[in-house]
Amino acid sequence: MDGRVTIAVTDGVADVRLARGEKLNAIDGKMFDALAGAIDALSSRADLRAVVLSGEGEGFCSGLDMVAMAGGDLAGLDLSARKHGPANLVQQVAWGWRTLAVPVIAAVHGVVFGGATQIMAGADIRLAHPATRFAIREVHWGIVPDMGGFALWRGVREDVLREWVYTAREFDAAEAQSAGFVTRLVEDPRAEALALARKIAGRSPDAVRSAKRLFGAMGAAPEELLAMESAEQVALMQGANFREAVRANMERRRPVFRDV
Secondary structure, eight states: OTTSEEEEEETTEEEEEEOOGGGTTOBOHHHHHHHHHHHHHHHTOTTOOEEEEEESTTOSBOOBOHHHHHTTTTTTOOTTOOOBTTBOHHHHHHHHHHHSSSOEEEEEOSEEETHHHHHHHTSSEEEEOTTOEEEOOGGGGTOOOOSSHHHHOTTSOHHHHHHHHHHOOEEEHHHHHHTTSSSEEOSSHHHHHHHHHHHHHTSOHHHHHHHHHHHHTTTSOHHHHHHHHHHHHHHHHTSHHHHHHHHHHHTTSOOOOOOO
16 A cells, blocks of 8 residues: 555454655545555455544645646546446545445544545544644635545535535534534544444444445435335344344343454
């Protein structure tokens, strides 16, 4: 991954970090490749229970590396190429987190600008430091958000989102939380995210993955979603991890679950 992204997995929790802190984790071509590679690597792990996504240094991510872009770093990028299911490469680095089978928790601080707002939006849960600054900057540069944001921002209050996109202005963490852009404000987002991920990792991995599939289908027609709920439940109740969850609760002990 060329050092742009690091991954450490402990007890089923993947600690994923953007590792270009000297450049505020700005996204260049190598960062796009590294993020997509990280998602691919995690998607094949049966032992994975949860993911924490954060950035090293003074901020989560400052968005596109405009200096690298001006120098032709992304000149060969084909936005029409769909090599990641429905997504192109730049969309995959945000949308791809949503497609992982397990919950992803973003822990952000410092600055979250441009494409970083879309990468963050790919997470199931988003924790931010109270002093974090946000901006959806693309219109400032004469372009539009195209890293999956419009598919990922559906839970954000739309009129506020429209103002942010049209004006490209900065907004603070309190405003971001009030519009549903982030989940909670905490003093140490990464520590809080890792603790939350460990808690999720202690639950039945079958049930957690099933719940994420159901969340992903919430846009379906009611009859389709109701049928999916039932199918997921039947499959869970036939599994060893369901039996272990029941036994552990009855015996007042910590459950020992099998990997999926």
